[in-house]
Amino acid sequence: MITVGQGAIRPDLLSGTERVIYEQKMGSSTPFHYETADELLFELKLRAATVAAAIALEHSEVAFATFKKSRANNNYWRRTNEGGFELRKRASPSAAIRDIYANGGEYGFECATAIVIVLYKAVLDTIGDETFDRLFGNLYLYSWEHDSDMPLVTEDGKRETFPGDVLYYINPDYNPETPQWQGENVVKLTGDMLFGHGIGIKNERGIIDELNENRRPGSQISARLFERTTHPDYSAILQETQVRSGTSGPAFARSWPAGAIAGRIGRRTRVYG
Numbered sequence: 001m002i003t004v005g006q007g008a009i010r011p012d013l014l015s016g017t018e019r020v021i022y023e024q025k026m027g028s029s030t031p032f033h034y035e036t037a038d039e040l041l042f043e044l045k046l047r048a049a050t051v052a053a054a055i056a057l058e059h060s061e062v063a064f065a066t067f068k069k070s071r072a073n074n075n076y077w078r079r080t081n082e083g084g085f086e087l088r089k090r091a092s093p094s095a096a097i098r099d100i101y102a103n104g105g106e107y108g109f110e111c112a113t114a115i116v117i118v119l120y121k122a123v124l125d126t127i128g129d130e131t132f133d134r135l136f137g138n139l140y141l142y143s144w145e146h147d148s149d150m151p152l153v154t155e156d157g158k159r160e161t162f163p164g165d166v167l168y169y170i171n172p173d174y175n176p177e178t179p180q181w182q183g184e185n186v187v188k189l190t191g192d193m194l195f196g197h198g199i200g201i202k203n204e205r206g207i208i209d210e211l212n213e214n215r216r217p218g219s220q221i222s223a224r225l226f227e228r229t230t231h232p233d234y235s236a237i238l239q240e241t242q243v244r245s246g247t248s249g250p251a252f253a254r255s256w257p258a259g260a261i262a263g264r265i266g267r268r269t270r271v272y273g
Contacts, residue, residue: 007037047164064198065108084142114197151233181214
């Protein structure tokens with residue numbers, strides 16, 4: 001159930017994906033409180049943009065590659081020894097992210113890097129080039145677990161998920177000769193579909209079947225959904241956008257589920273319970 005402290009939104013003015021997310025949250029038994037209507041609308045827009053960015057990446061020409069064999073357009077990125085991509089000096093962050101989608105044939109990376117790219121593209125499409133360049137001038141694309149620039153919220157435990165959430169399917173008995181198949185980071189789309197770089201757009205059964213095909217020979221231990229959900233810290237990003245533009249309002253309260261405990265390490269918030 002959604003409650004809003006100040007203001008209201010008109011569901012009839014929402015885009016298709018935004019309305020799907022709104023209706024799912026409104027119909028949920030979990031309470032979601034927003035201090036202002038702007039905060040709610042920003043989350044809906046960014047979640048919808050995440051879905052769109054994931055689908056667009058699947059339809060681009062980017063390839064799956066392990067960290068060891070990753071590659072990127074040298075005009076924008078310097079490949080690090082770890083296989084990540086560091087933004088070159090004088091390169092525009094927004095142009096560099098858009099280049100991945102426009103010239104995908106020059107790029108190869110694995111699923112964790114793909115998640116980082118999808119999230120940055122979604123934020124870019126939501127806040128625009130100028131604001132994005134101000135907020136994310138030191139881009140480093142490697143793994144969403146190691147990213148220090150994007151404020152994230154990670155929620156542990158079994159809970160309801162929504163389009164735009166990042167989920168992880170673990171493959172506990174993966175073949176050690178192909179460690180890239182030890183799991184798959186996915187973006188939840190609408191309906192029952194998921195996007196996983198290197199696997200494509202499939203439902204949960206399709207993701208699990210693909211992982212199961214890459215287990216130890218003879219293994220009977222199935223891949224499964226790991227009970228952890230990650231998404232951008234929508235309130236933090238909105239606040240930073242407003243602060244940089246000089247239109248900041250009151251600090252937003254976080255809407256953790258009742259009884260949950262939240263802790264913050266750097267740019268990542270962890271929610272338990």
